[in-house]
């Protein structure tokens with residue numbers, strides 16, 4: 001089954017494709033002729049996922065899904081949250097975001113944080129929402145070179161290593177996006193029986 005995933009981020013694409021398995025073929029917006037950046041101007045993760053999925057559905061008329069993820073740090077009142085991509089700058093500057101997060105967490109004892117992913121699927125025009133959460137904490141230096149974004153600063157609960165020190169499979173098994181995508185897959189498999 002072909003389904004459009006609203007991302008041109010190669011890392012995310014391969015993470016999600018690995019969880020979806022062979023029964024589903026992901027198609028990118030670019031492959032459907034949608035070249036422009038898809039707007040995400042809502043003030044919640046769910047709102048952004050819905051906005052991106054709707055945008056693609058209106059342009060292509062095909063079933064599609066979009067995700068939005070935020071890192072929610074307890075001591076920072078849930079920041080960077082929905083602003084995770086543009087925490088330090090206007091662009092997706094992972095290094096600058098990590099530097100700013102480390103600075104804002106200097107001397108902070110409560111390091112609790114979680115990644116949260118919201119997925120919006122549009123199937124035959126109808127919306128379905130799925131969520132995935134992983135709890136953990138923010139360490140005080142960057143560790144590891146796998147993954148992307150805040151991975152070098154985030155240690156999931158029950159582990160001594162950051163996401164950036166894990167293989168893609170290990171991360172997918174427990175990650176926010178892995179969990180949300182498995183819920184999406186369970187739903188799609190049930191529908192396509």
Ligand code: IMP
Nearest residue numbers: 067068069070084085092148149150151
């Ligand atoms: P997006 O909604 O998936 O594009 O995520 C927004 C921002 O959250 C990204 O630019 C990253 O900074 C961060 N992010 C999302 N997913 C992850 C992840 O799995 N690991 C680390 N950072 C992530």
